[in-house]
Amino acid sequence: MNPAQDFYEQLRTRQLSLYATSKKEYDRFAIVRLVVILALLVAVVLAFGYSFLAGFLSLPVFVGVSYFLVKKHDSIKRTADRAEIRAALADRELGALNHDFRVFDGGDDLLDPAHPYALDLDIFGPHSLFQFLNRTVTAGGRRSLADALLAPQDQDKRARTQVQGKDLSAMPAWCLEFRMLGEGLNDSLAQQQRLRDWLLRPAVVQSGLDKALLYVIPFLTIGSIAAMLLIDPWFVGLIGLVPAVLLYRKYSAAIATEHAYTSAMGSLLKQYADLLQHADGWSGASADVARSVPAIRKLSYYISQLDVRSNPFAMLVELGGAWSMQWLTNLDGWRETYREELPVWLDTIARVDTLVSWATLRYNHPDWVDPEFTDEPVFQATGLGHPLLNPAGRITNDIDMRTDGHIHLVTGSNMAGKSTWLRTVGINLVLAQAGSPVCALHLRQRPLHVWTSMRTQDDLSESTSSFYAELKRLQSIIRAVSEKDEDVFFLLDEILKGTNSRDRHTGSRALIRQLIRDQGAGIIATHDLELAVLENEPGSRVENYAMEVQTRGDDLVFDYKLHPGVCTSFNATALMARMGIEIPAEEIKLHHD
Template sequence: MNAPETYYTELARTQLDRARRLQQCYDRLAIVRLLFVVGFVGLLIFSWSTGFWAGALTTLTGTVLLAFGVRYHQRIGQAAAGARVQGQLAEAEITGLAHQFSQWPDGREYASPDHPYAGDLDIFGPHSLFQYLNRTVTAIGSHRLAEQLSIPAPHPVSETRRAAGRELATRPDWCMEFRTRGNELADDPAYARRLLEWANRPAVVTGAYARAMRFAAPALSAIGIWFSFTQQPWQLGLLFFIPAFLLLRRYSEAAATEHAYTAQAGRILQGYQRLFQHMEAEASELPTASAAIGRLSFYVSQLDVRYNPFVFMLEITGLWSIQWLYRLDSWRTAHRDDLPRWLEALAETDARVSWATLRFNQPTWTEPELTDEKVLQATGLAHPLLPPTGRVTNDVSMSTDGHIDLVTGSNMAGKSTWLRTVGINIVLARAGGPVCALRLRTAALQVWTSMRTHDDLSESTSSFYAELKRLKAIIEAVSDSEQQVFFLLDEILKGTNSRDRHTGSRALIRQLIRERGAGIIATHDLELAALENEPGSRVENYAMEVQTKNGELVFDYKLHRGVSRSFNATALMARMGIDIDPEDIKLTHD
């Protein structure tokens, strides 16, 4: 059992056992609490029957004890729930170490068919890189992680992320506690945006009259109530409520607009508060975030009360909505500039926990070396989404200044997987993560792919035309001197006849080289291998072979220098029951 598995197994055992013991304590205390309430009611009846002071003392003492007991009981329940969640998170990580990671969100909402590489490299969606490493608990953290995988970072930014992720990887307990606190947050992806929009809105309760009425309304209401019950005609007492009523009418629309930004946000803000409390021990720039977010959560929850049908008396006697709108205005004025910084820190920390967890779970992965040299060099490079027991590693070493590796091979030999292996590890390196390799040294490469092209019925587009559009985008990207493109092309121009495919592929390769583009091209077209022998060639041939042993096809998925000499399509078809003339097979191989 490796170190991560040992850690998670022990954590799951201890936390689930702790949750069981705390739950038993909680259940016993629930019975004690019920008995206390019954006894307290009986004692109240008896004490008040004996005299005022005995009744008052019993009421005060019992109420304090009951309040303390309820809070203690709730803390026990919360602790039991937290321990249970952390134990379940540890169990999920054990499952993840066995390469079963479908239990985490896959980020399919971030997928875009026009992205340079996300679709072909399985960055988002089921069984994707995002799903493999995603441990975020907030919507803004999930979005930040998706951005990091979608937008290659400059080397300095990537190195900063890498340093922070490495440091946090040494504290798995901190990461697990962060995830436990945010486990049931389930915030809306648009909530943070609405919150920032709200923070930049102008104050609602303005003017000296409105501010003065915050204090005057309760006094006027008290006078009105006294007058109505003690004086004649009692109806005159209602006049004291008119100023509050008019002020409520004046602010009713503004209150509704303000409430649209904050409605039902108290629970989410409480979740943010718990996360900020955990972060404050590590981040000196967040000394007041949790307290301020806690106040905001409370103010928002009190404003939510305005929709309670029984709150009318609080509105008319104390201007309930206006009181809390004023407090929200004050909060906004005090923290308008702080809120974006706090949410930025929360998003970064949330995404960083995912990278730290990846590093902790995969101690054999390595940190890439980012260089300004135009090179891509890797040893023991493997695909992270393949099970560790089935991974086959290969090496790569090439200039990224107008050089192309041409990989030939038969069907199912592993060419497409090799392209994805190279691409997905470059994405990890640029995002600030570790890579599934013994060593990786890379320039600041912008990956572009053309591997899965589909027809589009909505645009009446064939798969061949869709591929041409994709290749056009890659050519334009290669021509852009501001980025260093590394392309991964699989069976280019496969939608046309063999002669057109060969002619077009050869012309495309030469153009990409002239534009100083670099990349790897996988193909069945063996005639393209002749490009390596042209004067001044920047093409190198590699092959992935298939062997036949005892009538069975054997795949080693290893990359070899040279041109493929194996053929397996006819053998596969024969195994499927298609009668193939041996002479045809001989002619094909010749």
């Protein structure tokens, strides 16, 4: 059994037990809380009946005990809620180990069809690589994980991801606790950007007189209330509220603007602080994480107090104590102190969040290996498999080729696995260059930039046919190869399939020769057997490989294995006959022979 499965099963069992126990305790405590508070309330009433002094002295006891009971009740509920979340997370991972990862976010909104490989290699969307990997809980972590899959990481970042991912993979409970603390966060990059923009704004209250008034206004309010109670006519006391009214009128627009930058961030920041506090327990977190926690909790509190202005009765505290201005002044001070540090803390959360996904991948798949990088122009792998295929039925293959102007030409019948092989190679290259382990027994490569042309489609918005769309894609690949700014590894599936066989063959031969001349390397899957003769040309850098299909009676048998040479078996006529197309038996036999 995979050790991960045993860990998740035990964790789920323990947390479900804790949830059930805490839920019962919560229900029982609700009755205790109600009885005690009612009893205390009766005692307070009786105390006031005895004497005003006794009643007055009993009030703090009533408030203190009630507060304690409420906090205790909330603590029990929090324990139950967190146990339920941990059990749910463990259950999701058990599903993922059985290759059911549909519950995770696939990042559909992150897909750019024009990207060099994201569409063809199923990087985003349902049953995608991102969905397979993604365990992030923050918008920043989600974006960071996506970025790592969209472009090769430099050597330092790749190495750091490997080392830190390995470190955290030895701490599965810590990783799951991080995810539990971030559950339901629902932040966004737009919210974070507003917060970053807010950091660059100048202080709202800069006038010394206005700052002095903020100290005086609460005392003026108390005096005003006393005057309204004691002086006739009462409305003379309203004069004491005039400074608050004038100050609010002067800064009302600034208050609204500042609130727009920070609105709804109070609760999010509180959860960020929880994540950072947890991150502080890992040695790989940055040294200033401990300083960040109280600072962000304070910012969260300040913002939550500013949010009070949305309350229907907010005007009472605005007039009584210049409420918004008081908290804006506190926010000004916080911003001045932590202006440079908050962006670093937000980036730290995103970094740790992303690493939890990489660490979970390592923990769940201990049989995967870290790739070896070299300056030699090679791509070598043994036991290379497609990560998104269920391990129970996954077929692996080997590859060994140079990447300085060499091409593997793969021929094969329909459904033999050619396209899957291209995606197997591509996805593992993407993983390797992100700092991830790969689905292989061994992989050694030079850093490469992957380009694909596999799923070109019509674009009605630009009146573009699928053939023209493919030509544009190939143009981009040719340009990338010829510019030599990067080492390109291309994966092409049935090139020039939108034209007649003669033009397709002529164009394909010319394209292959041009890509080799410009030192491009890659794999081309094709049905065009005539291209196989390129291997026999003098000085050829084309190698032929095939994926065969066998027939057993009326059944087609696929082994999905890669073999040197040219495909000798085809199944299209047999498949068409099964679908009802009346093909003469001698024609079917001719194709099989």
